[in-house]
Amino acid sequence: MCDLRKQNKLCDVTINVGGRAFHAHKNVLAVRSCYFLAMFTSGFKESTQNEINIDGKAEIFEKLLDFAYTGELMVTFETACDILEMACYMQFQDVCKSCSSFIEDAFRYEISKISSMDDVVRIHHLAKYLDLPKHVGASAEKYMCHHLQDLKTSEVFFETADEVFLEKHLRQEDFSSEDEEKEVLEMVINWLKHDWENRRQHTSLLLGLIRLGHVPEEKLTELLDEEILELPECKLLLQQTREALQTNCSKRERAKQLPNLFATRSTVTAPIHISTEYSKDTSYSKVFSYNKSWTSHYRFRLPYIPSLIVVDEHLYAAGGLKGTVDSDDFWETETRYQVSE
Template sequence: MAAFKQDQCVQRVGNQAHLSRLSSGLNQLRQQAAFCDVNIIVGHQRFPAHKAVLSCASDYFQGMFSSGFQESTMSEITVPGTEESFAQILDFAYTGYFTLSLRTVTGILQMACYMVITEAMDLCAEYLREVKGSFTIEDYCEIWSISNNHSSLADVAQIYRSYLVGHFSECVQSKVFLENSSASLMLEILSDEDIETYNTTEEQILQGTVMWLKYDWEQRKVHAVDLLKKIRFGLVPVDRLHKILGDDLLGMQQCKDIVEEVVKLSVTMDTASPPLIKSHPELFATRNTITARLDEDYDDASTAPTVLLKCKTKTACYKIAKLADIPNRYPYSDEKISLFRAFVSNENQLYAAIEVGYFDGEDGEESESHQNWVEANNFFRYRSETNEWILLPPMPEVMSLPKMVQMKEYIYLIGNVKYVPKSMIQRFNIRSKSWEILVDDILFHTSYAILLSTGQILVKGKQERAGPNPDGSHYGYWVAVVALYKPATNELLDVSVDTTLDEDSFFVEHDNNCYLETRSDGNEPEQVNRVICDFDSDRPTMVIGDVVEDKTLDTGNQFYPEFTFDKRKVGLIQVPCECKSHVMKNEAMTE
């Protein structure tokens, strides 16, 4: 038999029953006050305990007893909290167990956080996630306040803060909320777009904010302006503003200025172009109003168009979930026959125009059938309630690469006339569902069009010219053309600039200034120039100015005009993006 060396037979063994018996024995000694070397006083009750056990269970007690503090030599130590909560925490320190209920969990969580007992905090957090819809407003306020101060409870804080946001009008009826909610919490709530639900109006949000301020006016009035800047005053009836705000707030000059500005703008609400929801979103756009554009996956003919939210917004990037495929296919073939251009009106209606397209089939009759189908099926409206596209009266003239601009009750379509080297402008009346041709003899091919804050439409295009070759023959070349269309007078005026514009150059309006972007590969701006415009005169002009260092004016794909809509009206889902300011969670957003 082989002989083994002693160090080859070493084995570490254990017994769980022994650990349980040791824990149980220590707890019995505590209950009998045997060998205890400290009394913890909570409220009116004294709890005998062992410093060694408390130090092992709690970072709070370990620091107290081992760092030379005065408490390390004291036999009695007072701890804030309730007797019931500390009793549960003490049980956990000795046994690893405690009893949670809707009534006690808040106090136990607060005690666990105060004493830095991570395992107890985790158990409370797990319980709170499971019963998140079972508390009173007061409980939600307190749970959020406790968990918001600990990074390990961040998800719990978010869950309970979301409830406070969604029930803001109820929260401000709670004395606990009015007494204990801080200015920072109020700013967080008012900055959250989800505060506005179908059951909470902007007027109620304003009323709740004023209630919070006036609950302790002398201490809180310093926060009044910051909080009121978060209110969408344009959504509150003008005749109610003075009554809601009262003399205290209107006596503050900045608050008074805000109200006067809203009253002045509200007078032009129905006639403003573009709508105030676009020009003054901080006052007139609902918190759920987002700016978006249509985009499409050209690599997959079966892919439905998706609405993508621009990354520059304050929310995130979304797309409409399960958007029905636009019926832009030849009825006798699986091939996609055409592209579309689309946007959303103020009534959250999505429209799409189909371009003329071409059918590559060899059969002459099928080609003719295709053209006839497009003539009758070229303009659609998306109905979000049923996820389907509704056919609307067709355009009088089907266009190639139509550009769409919406102004009040009209949709303007600007594009190239089929088979003819010229462009035209026609418009659709949303209310009467009727068409009219405005300009049908534009002698250049359009490239894109944008709606300016002046209510005019800036159109960029190209025009073919001819020149002599050395041998006496002629050659064709293209020059850039820029025109300004005035809907009020139905005029199209040449404002061509003294520079060469290629296909990847776009005009952008930002803060009432016009800019020219020159792009590389059609993506990021390579150069941005400020454009000096005089569009209000009888002879409008546009001159290219200096290069602008700030290249953050990109408006995305210019072929797809931006639009606004209420995200509550359409099912949304978050999509990944390259915008570093957004934390993508891929959470489904439903109506």
């Protein structure tokens, strides 16, 4: 049937999408898509027409058409969102399931394939309005939460995100390091400015959730312009920040007095995984750390089954066995390793 379609033989419908014409067989489309099944069998005018116009991207529809005939679909993270959106609209149920699984696997196992935050934001947005598995939207939201600072240039995020999302994730204590606080501030300001008239009412709340005391003075001056400082609450936040920085108080004292401005967020960014793989030749385990991607630390020479704890991006290893697994010889010392890259 695919060869017949490509040769335009026995085709009984032409579908115009994005300036291109695609010849097809109604029965093939109806088998794969509930959308086309209803179109061709429910008495709509299209059921008697041999030419149909559909909105969308021609290259994406071509992939769905190829799937209808071959059952095969080539998906990348860059095309997954467009394919998923059109497949859901046209009710290609098998494609929707395949794309959802592909996206979930990308978030779980192949983070390196995620090259655009706009794609992640679109997936999160689509998950709200399309009948997608809950874990797809949850995975996209989790990824966005861990990369808030990378959203500062995402036009799709500025268009689709709401204050509820921002407030929820700005309240978390482990989303960024101190160095990233200024990037998050810039993201929030850009989101507000994108639709200032409708979003200005959320300014004081959102800025109050950012540790302004960790943002360099020049960045505060650049981002907190006259329009923002016209709001009394925002002006007060900046005034409190500057006054506290001019005192002789220590960082700890400032954090205690004004925790909303100076308290340090959690900086533990490396959940540690000790591989079950154990080398009898070297009597050491392998160590992996996670900081937005998995990294193998071959330089760590840990004994078998040590006790581990992570504090301020350092791994502390204590105890464990020397020699072989059956050895009664124990390590008695503690070793500290730097795990952040």
